[in-house]
Amino acid sequence: MKLFGSFTSPYVRHCRIALMQSGLDWEMVELDIHTSKDPGTPTLRVPFLEDGALKLTDSTPIVKYVREKSGDVFIPDAADLDRYCLANTLLDAAINLFLLERSGLDINTNVYTRRQQQRIELVLKELDSAPLPKSGQLGDADYRVAVGVAWGQFRNRFSIDAHPNLQQLLQIAGDDATFVATAPPA
Template sequence: MKLYGSYTSPFVRHCRIALLESGLEFELIETDNKASAQQSPTQKVPFLQDGDIALTDSTAIVKYTREKSGHTYFADISEYDGFCLVNTSLDACVNLFFLERDGISTEQSSYLQRQQARVDSTLSELNQMPLPMGAPYGDMAIRLACYLAWGLYRQRLSLEAYPNLENFLQQINDYQPFAATAPPPL
């Protein structure tokens, strides 16, 4: 099984954690934007190749990994809804990050201001949720941790106003698969 992606992507990190937890053998092949544009119709990472199976989205990859290793993927609809909430905020935050790198700031666009407001309101909502403070962690919690860690790594987020999220991230940092997939220092 080959997982294509970068060490810094929060989406790839979630896939790596799921694969580590599954015990399935895999190889991470570091891939840049040019290679992903050539190898995946979504032109983004991660993507996975397992024999004849080709998957192009982190959610599908995590689902495939869980089910291939005999585990359940989102048996509870409220956990899945939380996962979707995290994804909404993460997607908005990633878009803001890349647009800012291209010189387009939030102040220049009402659409981008709405994206930033979406990030802020979802973080407030997530901060109010009960979060696990130890393993086992479900996929909503893992996606959230990947998002928060990426946001701090890329200096996109501050958790000062979100003590529940900050405490949660401190706890999951000690979880071996999470620690093992941390991105390299900047």
């Protein structure tokens, strides 16, 4: 199967982690979604996945598909799933602001982008209050939070100085071979 995406995307990173852990046959097809004229996905976003006739256009069904195809489960617990969704909300807001700023918008004066900034701070606080996984026992909610927080540091989009549990989570994830192997290029 083929995973299309970039090596900097946190959503792609989570898919790569699941694929690396799966033992399945897969390859990564590098794609710059911003310059590709016909990227092959209606979302105009990465990641997307092709496995024969199956096409998946979002990281959540991709991770679920990969986990289940390799005999594993995808987040059975509702509270864990909520944490996973909070991490997606954090990422969606932070990436949105990143791209808007890059396209020339002053994100500090627009009412909606200020709301997005407030959303990021509130979600970080909420995620910081969650219990930490043990080293070597990260589930998909933990991976989603970890790739999200790591992306925020990589792109300098938000600080976790006031969030000791999120700092600790990155340390715990730093013991995980697939998390380390998928780090964005320096």
